[in-house]
Each structure stands twice: as C-alpha cells, then as structure tokens.
Amino acid sequence: MARKPLIVGNWKMNKTVTESISLIREIVDFLKREQNTEIAICPPFTSIWVARELLQDTNILLGAQNMYYKDEGAYTGEISAKMLQNIGCKFVILGHSERRIYFKESSQEIASKAKQAINYNLIPIICVGENLEERELNQANYIIQEQIKSVFEIFKMHDMEKVIFAYEPIWAIGTGKSATPEEANSMIKFIRALVREKYTEKIAEQIKILYGGSVNHNNINELMLKPDIDGALVGGASLNALTFSQLFNYNSRKY
Ligand code: PEP
Numbered sequence: 001m002a003r004k005p006l007i008v009g010n011w012k013m014n015k016t017v018t019e020s021i022s023l024i025r026e027i028v029d030f031l032k033r034e035q036n037t038e039i040a041i042c043p044p045f046t047s048i049w050v051a052r053e054l055l056q057d058t059n060i061l062l063g064a065q066n067m068y069y070k071d072e073g074a075y076t077g078e079i080s081a082k083m084l085q086n087i088g089c090k091f092v093i094l095g096h097s098e099r100r101i102y103f104k105e106s107s108q109e110i111a112s113k114a115k116q117a118i119n120y121n122l123i124p125i126i127c128v129g130e131n132l133e134e135r136e137l138n139q140a141n142y143i144i145q146e147q148i149k150s151v152f153e154i155f156k157m158h159d160m161e162k163v164i165f166a167y168e169p170i171w172a173i174g175t176g177k178s179a180t181p182e183e184a185n186s187m188i189k190f191i192r193a194l195v196r197e198k199y200t201e202k203i204a205e206q207i208k209i210l211y212g213g214s215v216n217h218n219n220i221n222e223l224m225l226k227p228d229i230d231g232a233l234v235g236g237a238s239l240n241a242l243t244f245s246q247l248f249n250y251n252s253r254k255y
Contacts, residue, residue: 005037005038005230006037006208006231007039007234007247008040008042008093008166008233008234009039009042010093010238011043011047011239012098015047015239016046017047023240024050024051024054026241027060028054030241030242030245031060037248037250039061040061040062040090040091041060041238042063042065044065048064048087048089052088063090063091063092063125064093065092065093065096066093066094066099067079067080067084067116067117068080068113069113081120084117084122085120085121089122090122092122092123093127093233094114094117094124095127095147097127097173106150107146107150110126110151111150114155114163115154115159118159118162118163123162124162125164125210126165127165127212128148128166128168129169129172129173129212130143130170135169140169141187144167144187144191145194148191152194152198157199157200157203160207161203161206163207164209165191165210166233167184167209167211168233172212173213174236178214178223179213185228188226188229189228191209192207192228195207208230209229210229210230210231211223211232214236215233215237215247216236216237216243217237217243220250
C-alpha cells in the first residue's frame with residue numbers, strides 16, 4: 001500500500017497568536033480541493049487553540065513541538081500528552097536536534113516521551129540525525145542507529161505501527177544546505193531496514209519516514225521522487241504561506 005506523503009511545518013519558537021492567525025488564514029487560501037498530501041502544522045503551544053479553531057473545516061492537521069512523558073503533576077512548565085490530545089493534536093514532534101542539543105534531551109527520554117504520546121493516541125514524529133563531524137567521520141549510520149535503539153528497546157510491535165521518523169541531519173537544518181535526495185533517501189532506507197530487521201516487513205513498508213533540513217521549493221520535487229522519502233519536516237519555509245504551500249502542493253508523483 002502506498003504511503004501518503006506528509007508535509008509538516010515546525011514553527012519552532014515563532015509566531016504570536018496574532019501572527020499565527022494571519023499565517024493560518026493565508027495557508028488555508030493555498031489549499032486545493034483535492035489534496036494529494038497530508039499537511040500538518042506544529043505551532044507553539046500558545047497558538048494551538050486558535051489554530052484548531054481556524055483549521056476546523058480544513059484537512060490541515062495539528063501537531064505540537066514537544067511534551068513531557070509524565071501523566072500529570074508537579075512539573076512546572078511542562079505539557080502532557082493528555083493535554084495535547086485534548087486540544088486536538090494528532091502529532092507531536094519529539095527529539096528535534098534543537099531539543100537534544102539545547103535542552104540535553106537523551107535518546108532514552110525521547111523514547112519515553114514517544115511511548116507516552118502513543119498511550120494518548122498521538123503520533124510521535126521522532127527526529128534523528130547526525131552532525132557534520134559525525135558525517136565526515138563516516139559515523140552517521142552508527143549515530144542514527146544509536147538514537148533509534150532507545151525507541152526499539154521499549155516499543156512493541158503495535159507501538160511501532162504508529163510512529164513516524166524524521167531524518168534530520170543537523171548540518172542541513174536551517175543552513176540552506178539540504179542533503180541531496182540521494183543522501184536523504186539512503187539514510188531513510190537504512191532506517192527502514194532497521195525497522196524491518198527489528199519488527200516486520202509489513203511495518204517497515206507502512207511506516208512513514210520524513211526528511212528534514214532546508215527543504216524548499218527548489219528541492220522538494222526531487223526529494224519526493226525518491227522511493228523511501230515519505231514527506232518533509234519543514235522549519236524555515238513553513239513560516240510563510242507561499243513557501244509552505246509550494247511544499248504541500250509539490251508536483252512530483254511517484255505512485
Ligand atoms: C527543522 O527544524 O526541523 C528544519 C528542518 O528546519 P529547516 O527546514 O529550516 O532546515
């Protein structure tokens with residue numbers, strides 16, 4: 001069965017509520033009646049409610065950019081999976097390299113968050129990726145494997161069916177220097193092979209794996225033509241309605 005492409009906008013720490021309202025209205029204007037891609041936006045927590053209201057009659061889905069792995073309680077400043085589910089999120093981005101680097105999140109913590117997301121019917125978009133030095137030292141595959149190992153350790157077969165991975169090489173994020181379609185496809189194929197080896201052929205074939213790192217209107221078509229790339233996780237280009245629409249309305253078809 002073909003995997004439906006998914007384009008996800010990660011707004012990061014951008015857009016006030018007022019700015020979010022304008023951006024969402026503009027994005028909605030670019031929607032086509034028949035959309036071949038699934039689309040999701042992940043605004044900051046403060047804009048999720050208003051996004052939900054504005055997106056009600058559209059097929060744009062909502063995601064969050066982080067959450068904590070505990071159910072509830074005295075964890076000042078944190079947001080739970082239950083809260084995200086209740087506000088209408090379908091996805092949650094976990095383990096983004098900015099969280100791993102600036103907030104020192106470990107692969108184990110990220111795996112626990114992903115498991116908790118699944119407990120609340122959220123789809124975790126688990127990000128993995130190597131830095132430039134690791135790539136140059138030919139350690140990229142090893143690094144990705146290590147990051148994913150923590151997920152494999154606690155995920156049962158039925159959990160893995162609900163996961164999305166995003167391969168985001170750190171050297172390509174926000175730098176304007178995207179991985180080539182070949183590089184991106186090759187790593188995504190490797191991730192799929194790890195899933196196949198640990199779980200089943202069926203799960204490996206159905207799981208979506210996105211690419212992220214300087215995706216824009218110049219490279220989206222070529223990236224999406226690659227057999228293993230199922231979509232994009234987009235930072236910078238998702239902050240403008242035109243540039244984001246050029247991604248979810250990309251026009252290469254491989255199926
Ligand atoms: C990201 O932060 O997930 C990302 C891919 O950013 P950008 O598209 O700006 O490189």
